[in-house]
Amino acid sequence: MENPPHLILHSQKDPPAYSEDGVDLTLIRWMLSLTPTERLNVLQQNMLSIVRLKHAGIRAADY
């Protein structure tokens, strides 16, 4: 049975996933595929996630 797509590992034919200094190049390629508006939306979502996690951490510490 074939693996579902999310289980397929990085093949040697693919461009490298990481640079030699450890930068995730797949994230860069993904960001470059977006429009500037979409990139800004990604940033806004990241901010929202961080704030939510921070508040979840504060609530958890209260218990």
Add this chain to the structure above:
Amino acid sequence: MQESVPQIIEILRVLDDRQVKFIIVGGVCAVLHGAPITTFDLDLVHSRAPDNLNCLVKALIDLDAYYRGHLKRIKPDIESLASPGHHLLMTRFGPLDLLGTIEKNLGYANLIGHSEEIQIENLQLRILSLEHLIEIKEQTFREKDRLILPVLKHTLQEREKNKKK
């Protein structure tokens, strides 16, 4: 207490409505170029031409801007915004850092030739070129700036590879 999330596009919209001339620099500039980093503040280098300072002060009134980290609510005025210094503000849409100049005393007039226009929603905005952003980050000794340098450099490399395809 619920902490609100900065709304960068809303700050930019108010500045655009007031026809303020500025260049987006820093982390948001890097993200708009495609660098996968996260930042919480919007850094802008504003034109310190008298006409522009008038527009800027009106925009800052619309944004309810005041200096962060002061006990009193100090509002920015034309005289202070005309200086080459940094103005770390809080607005009703989140933090906004207005920079009279950045590394090596570079102001709006010096940077405009190293900027490019982009469109976000219906706004035409100016951002510092990725090449120049890297150059500036390389000159700084701030650890947080140096940390994102490899990401910026690889973003530039990947973008150049895409252009060749």
